[in-house]
Amino acid sequence: MRKRKSLLTLLTMLLVVGTVLAGCGSKSDGGNGSKQNTAAAKDQVLHINLSAEPPTFDPALAQDSQAHTVLNMMYEGLVRLDENSQPVPGVAEKWDISSDGLKYVFHLRKDAKWSNGDPVTAKDFVFAWQRVLDPNTVPAPPYAYQLYYIKGAEDYNTKKTTDFSQVGVKATDDYTLEVTLNNPTPYFLGLTSFYTFYPVHQSVKDNPKWAADPKTMITNGPFTMTTWTTGQKIEVDKNPNYWDNKDIKLNKISMSLSNSGATELSSYRSGQLDYAGMPNGEIPTDQIPAIKKEMPDELTMNPVGSIYYYQFNTTAKPFDNAKIRKAFAMSINRQEIVDKVTQGGERPAFGMVPPGIAGAKDEFRTEHKDDYFQENVDEAKKLLQEGMKEEGYTTLPPVKLIYNSSEKHKKIALAVADMWKKNLGVDVQTENQEWGVFLKNRKSLNYQIARAGWNPDYNDPMTFFDLWTSKSGNNDVGFKNKEYDALVNDAFTSADNNKRMDDFAKAETLLVKDQQVLMPIYYYTSVSLQKPNLKGVVKDYAGGVDFTRAYFE
Template identity: 40%
Template sequence: MIMKKWWQLVATMLLAMALLLGGCGRSSDIAPDSLRFALEQEPSTLDPAKSSTLPESDVELAIFEGLTRLNAKDLPEPAAAESWTVSDDGMTYTFRLREGLTWSDGKPLTAHDFEYAWKRVLNPTVAASNAYMLYVIKNGEAYNTEKATAADVGVTAIDDRTLVVQLEAPAAYFIGLTAFHAYYPVRQDIVEAHPDTWATDAKTIVGNGPFILTKWQHNAELDFVKNETYWDAKAVRLKSMEWPVSESQSTRLTLVEGGAADMTTEPPVADQQRLTKAGLFKVKPSLGTYYYVYNVTAPPFDNPKVRRALSMVIDRKAIVDTIVHGGKIPAFAFVPPGLMNEATGQDFRHEGGNLVSKNVEKAKALLAEAGYGPGHPVPPITILYNTNEMHKAIAEAIQAVWSNELGLDVSLQNQETKVFMANREAGHYQVARASWIGDYADPQTFFDVFSDPANDAQYHSEAYNALMDRVHATTDVGERMALMHEAEKMMFDESLIIPIYFTTTPYVANEAIDGYNWSILGTVDFKHAYRK
């Protein structure tokens, strides 16, 4: 164990040294029209249909673009589409694409590429993790669950510049969805020529965004150049970007402070006060929740009383105050603050209140009701998390409280992010770290997580799904919000998750960089970034 940790330390030091001395260079060597962003983890894929992490979304936002793009106020504005119209009943959207759109290799980009890409996301044989994001489209869910065909899906390219989309029900947030990565276009000939590898190799990725990925040295660095064929290339001031990759917060901070990177996210908590004094530390709002998710099919978590008991002993404020910092807020529900109920004018979270509280004695009573006690202890529990200093510290804190307050046998297991994500998605765990950043500014983006047939909790409830079907179908704003409050209460009656904190985006950036936009949805957009 000591030898393993020593080699991990050596590997971290070597990466930092290589990036400091190698291609990234010192700050004085950087070109005036370039930027270096230290990415917090290696992307598992850059396939917009299958990617599921913020680092993947950050890369995709640089190299792809949807019909719309979020502006600095997180509002969708025309991008690949120059305009659109909506039918009186709110069910049909007609998008008009810009004239002369091209892919990064110069080939024409048309409405047919969008039709292909969206239907590919919904194709059940693709098994896209983001398919549920397109269920708002007519017959989208039916096709994804093999109850309809691709021809039944309400997406049709009328000609090269006209895309007509029919919805299952009116959805005021739909335009915002078209800026999400699951709605990006991908090109059929590229995907079909390299079905297993096209999205993991810079040589085979063709995009339509402001930048082109020119190099992907896995687990080390991604390089970009400006896409001169991009429709809005005049607005892109950077000529190139270099993104070193490290899961170590300390290594990424070393890169920034050593001049080998300009920016990175989530610096170590221990350094945040010092970085604030130096003018490097910044915090952006984020529409997200950090939580632990149970595999509800894995004993002892197949019993909701056990799930509820373990959630009730967590001291969330202590975790935020001593480990996390960064402006985070202890979470006692799933949906974070910042989302308005249009029917009441009130914040959705404020209306819903807290749905879990700390109560050690009640937790012990619940375990007894579940049949556990001195003569029948709770089976050993393993907490799964992906390798990261903060994730480790939080897991250790939860391990300690479960052991000290409830006498449980708790072990920890960390995995490299790609392996961790695969195991969590497949249900190969008991309880695991998770987080969710809203895909759009509406509470529904949180509730759809657990109606997805492939959700990480392995939770399949006909009652919950029926409730979400009502959310999707109603056009009454007040009724819709009331149903979502009901859905959140059902989640906590079932104790599907352990909410820990509502997120922010802490980051460090030198003052020479400006024009970037960190969205409340967690992604960073460098389209308008520049070096002063």
């Protein structure tokens, strides 16, 4: 009988071959492995790639990193985040916060305009936030719960009241926005830089398809969309009506649409792209060792506060059984994945919250270790048999793992499936899906296991926990647990930061130990390439990138 070779071993061999081939071609561009875009400094046109086409450009409906990057170019909230991830004036030129932390009064600048020349007013923010919270908005905004910090917002969104005047957001005049919170929320100011809080031009109420056509997208940020060729290209041009136009150096940002990491890297090498890699693109993992040698000054590999994980549909068989979920989570080798497959310096994950996220006094991960479960093949086999017995299985039903189209996601999926075969004797089918289809299937619970990742919306553990509550529009695992909801709600309402962190640790125990709803794999690093003459690109703690103040020397 022929001995079956491990798929992971074969992948490793391919990675080695790929590294050698990459090294052979590294001298073709003058010895540094990539060409400069010589026209960039003159034209100030930035070329980047998106590995997936954003499903929507409506700030109320967006929920993915691809849309985040583009929306950040086209819109601006009350504040924006600077290079240190701290809130600085955006549409609001200043603000007052009451001594009890419950009332925020934002004073809007009078030179803020929409791309069509209309003034941006406080009423535009009220209109946009009401639209997010309105229970009749179709489809339902997935991030409506992010506005629940505001007094009366949850009651309005859940139809406990139909009177929006009871919600704590009011335009006292055209340039003054008054916001009243339920509880003191230290990170609320920074949260207003998030796209769900962006203003929306009031003309959208008469056109349900406004976000599908650049001609009807009236925006208030540094750039406006001028080209959208589905599946090929998105372009945004400098907005002459933006209030801080003098600090915007780029004339255009052109975004190709390709989910091929090899194509992205090739385009970067040839000078067609000025930036490649995270968070919106991808550098082939097998090329990283060679790139370290060829382009050390253009490559960055920094740990960021984001996580890569698989999630189980807790309503689908056989993963409606916690023991079976635990067996799958415990039977893979995370260190082998980051060492031999991803190769970006990632750290194996055994919790939901990554390093770098604030805790009570230090990082949350320093104060609460991620030791919620361990890799243990023998224990995994035992749990699998117990779970199968409880469900009356002699063999498991067919199992499928879905992931969005990406070479990296494919390699990880094949490696993990091979480990499940080797360690549990379970055959798992893997299937790649186009980004929009993938998101729709996850949201509708049309899957068993799905690839996932989470970039925090603000620097507090809450952003990793409120999405799994029963009322969250981002809860796409079917998990409903009253104890978990109570812990997150306690942390939501408490002013005691030590207690909040303890509540989060208990919630994390439920999520990734007791129930094993999620299968953490690794904490991200941001692996990217950037041309030496491209300056002003801002990368935040979560791995997000802001290109709006970039320029070429």
